[in-house]
Amino acid sequence: MARGKTIVEKIISSHCGQDVYAGDFAVVNVDLAMAHDSTAPLAIQAFRQYEEPRVWDASRLVFVLDHAVPSPNEQVSRLHSMIRDFAHEQKAHLFEAGEGICHQLLAEQGLVRPSDIVVGCDSHTCTYGALNALSFGIGSTDMSGVLLTGQLWLKVPETLKLIYEGKMQKGVSAKDVMLFTIGKLRSDGADYLALSFTGEAIENMEICDRLTMCNMAIECGAKAGMMECDDKTKAYLSGRSKMEILPVFDDKDALYRDTITINISALEPQIALPHAVDNVCPVKKVEGTEIQQIFIGTCTNGRLEDLRAAASILRDKHISSSCRLIVGPASREVLREAIREGIIEVLLQAGATIIPPGCGPCPGTHLGVPGDGEKVLSTANRNFKGRMGNNKASIYLASPMTCAASALRGCISDPREFLEMGDA
Amino acid sequence: MIEGRAHLFGDNINTDYIIAGKYTKTLDYSVWVSHLFEDISPGFSQKVKPGDCVVAGRNFGCGSSREQAAVALKYAQVGAVLAKSFARIFFRNAINLGIPALICNTDEIHDGDQLEIDLTNQKIYNLTTHQILTIEPLPDVMIQILSEGGLTPYLKKFKTFKKPQVKEGRA
Numbered sequence: 211m212a213r214g215k216t217i218v219e220k221i222i223s224s225h226c227g228q229d230v231y232a233g234d235f236a237v238v239n240v241d242l243a244m245a246h247d248s249t250a251p252l253a254i255q256a257f258r259q260y261e262e263p264r265v266w267d268a269s270r271l272v273f274v275l276d277h278a279v280p281s282p283n284e285q286v287s288r289l290h291s292m293i294r295d296f297a298h299e300q301k302a303h304l305f306e307a308g309e310g311i312c313h314q315l316l317a318e319q320g321l322v323r324p325s326d327i328v329v330g331c332d333s334h335t336c337t338y339g340a341l342n343a344l345s346f347g348i349g350s351t352d353m354s355g356v357l358l359t360g361q362l363w364l365k366v367p368e369t370l371k372l373i374y375e376g377k378m379q380k381g382v383s384a385k386d387v388m389l390f391t392i393g394k395l396r397s398d399g400a401d402y403l404a405l406s407f408t409g410e411a412i413e414n415m416e417i418c419d420r421l422t423m424c425n426m427a428i429e430c431g432a433k434a435g436m437m438e439c440d441d442k443t444k445a446y447l448s449g450r451s452k453m454e455i456l457p458v459f460d461d462k463d464a465l466y467r468d469t470i471t472i473n474i475s476a477l478e479p480q481i482a483l484p485h486a487v488d489n490v491c492p493v494k495k496v497e498g499t500e501i502q503q504i505f506i507g508t509c510t511n512g513r514l515e516d517l518r519a520a521a522s523i524l525r526d527k528h529i530s531s532s533c534r535l536i537v538g539p540a541s542r543e544v545l546r547e548a549i550r551e552g553i554i555e556v557l558l559q560a561g562a563t564i565i566p567p568g569c570g571p572c573p574g575t576h577l578g579v580p581g582d583g584e585k586v587l588s589t590a591n592r593n594f595k596g597r598m599g600n601n602k603a604s605i606y607l608a609s610p611m612t613c614a615a616s617a618l619r620g621c622i623s624d625p626r627e628f629l630e631m632g633d634a
Numbered sequence: 635m636i637e638g639r640a641h642l643f644g645d646n647i648n649t650d651y652i653i654a655g656k657y658t659k660t661l662d663y664s665v666w667v668s669h670l671f672e673d674i675s676p677g678f679s680q681k682v683k684p685g686d687c688v689v690a691g692r693n694f695g696c697g698s699s700r701e702q703a704a705v706a707l708k709y710a711q712v713g714a715v716l717a718k719s720f721a722r723i724f725f726r727n728a729i730n731l732g733i734p735a736l737i738c739n740t741d742e743i744h745d746g747d748q749l750e751i752d753l754t755n756q757k758i759y760n761l762t763t764h765q766i767l768t769i770e771p772l773p774d775v776m777i778q779i780l781s782e783g784g785l786t787p788y789l790k791k792f793k794t795f796k797k798p799q800v801k802e803g804r805a
Contacts, residue, residue: 221803248659249700333723351730355789359793402722431724574655592650594648595654595673596656
């Protein structure tokens with residue numbers, strides 16, 4: 211009798227036409243492929259070499275202009291034009307500059323559904339595991355192969371099961387849970403593995419929080435971060451996607467590389483110190499460290515709920531004169547909703563600068579490049595030296611609430627003392 | 635045979651360190667080459683000679699999927715990248731571009747050592763220390779891609795992926 215399968219083994223088996231298990235190699239059919247303005251040009255250039263006029267299936271191909279938008283210079287404009295022209299020629303969908311960040315758009319616009327295989331030329335493509343899809347980042351040449359064949363070879367990853375028990379304290383968020391996890395697993399602790407996020411704490415999380423968790427699976431080397439499909443997933447997808455939902459679950463007798471249980475009831479707000487994402491400690495330990503720039507946004511934490519959490523701390527207050535606060539909504543839809551709810555008004559009154567939907571300062575291409583010797587606190591997923599465009603700056607990573615609290619004081623601050631009113 | 639000097643790096647060298655994001659917005663490869671490892675090893679692009687090897691510890695190429703990192707190494711004419719382990723996206727990118735990304739015990743290699751790499755016999759000869767290191771075998775599909783010079787020439791030739799063998803008789 212065949213043994214049970216993990217979600218990942220099931221999805222890959224259904225996409226390669228045979229039963230495969232961890233360690234096997236497979237050639238899979240891809241349901242959706244995505245590339246953005248940093249990675250699409252190389253993929254298009256490689257695709258041209260095949261001298262094939264058409265991509266395999268333009269209806270399954272999406273381009274997003276998000277990394278440097280609106281274009282900061284003529285060089286970037288040329289790359290944007292190249293992508294626009296190719297998308298137009300192939301009749302593939304293009305999300306224009308200003309519509310939002312790729313990972314927010316694919317989820318929000320209902321382009322991803324459970325059991326899909328989604329590949330993207332961006333390492334944070336693992337985000338859609340939160341929607342019960344197998345999704346992961348690939349390079350541009352691999353993408354050129356997908357454009358030609360609709361297929362990709364891969365090694366079926368083993369799964370590391372993480373069971374989250376307990377209940378988050380007030381002032382603690384999914385970002386803190388994930389930073390803590392990465393600190394424990396370290397930056398290569400899940401190399402070549404899929405993470406399976408399970409347990410009551412995950413069940414209690416909203417989709418926005420689950421997207422945050424899965425988004426950062428790559429930061430400990432994981433190929434994918436998987437979650438099961440439940441009523442919250444279905445509610446999120448309904449109204450966004452007309453496609454049939456086919457949830458996938460781990461079999462009870464599936465084999466895991468290992469199972470780790472993490473109780474989050476006593477977890478405090480966490481922070482990643484420069485210059486590594488796995489360099490994590492409680493916020494309390496570095497409280498008081500002066501910060502010159504704070505950034506709330508990105509594919510990790512630029513969603514409506516994140517802006518709402520920040521606004522709950524900043525309401526009727528003003529940030530310290532010793533720091534700047536930049537807020538980047540993850541999509542135009544997020545921005546519109548935040549305007550409707552009055553969140554943007556609260557942020558502006560508090561002294562925030564609102565930037566267009568997109569990756570903003572995170573990849574260091576333009577907008578909000580820190581100065582020499584400056585310390586930045588960000589809700590992003592990476593803090594490598596030079597990441598935001600200046601190798602003489604230092605980057606700390608934390609939750610939207612920690613960022614908002616720190617902006618009020620101009621130094622790293624634990625958000626819990628700002629939440630006494632009980633509205634967070 | 636690949637021949638060149640070793641340039642030593644540590645663990646967890648991410649793709650931002652190989653090529654910073656601010657330089658990725660172009661298709662002029664010479665820009666990437668001139669800024670290779672700029673944030674952690676200034677002057678690398680002037681030092682590196684054709685055939686030289688980048689030698690690192692664990693998890694080389696972690697972080698961003700940006701293929702500009704692998705392209706920069708290719709056009710700097712780096713002969714091979716040797717590491718104790720690779721992050722998976724970079725590993726694929728390197729092989730897809732025809733760059734040998736080889737797993738071995740790099741503890742035995744020092745900065746500046748003269749290396750000779752025999753891909754056929756999977757051996758690294760350290761001509762400075764007279765040690766011989768064994769390369770961990772690549773999966774079949776990667777050997778096929780590498781031997782065609784990368785994924786683009788592979789797909790130009792075969793038009794499709796060869797179906798891999800799946801183990802039979804599993805309980």
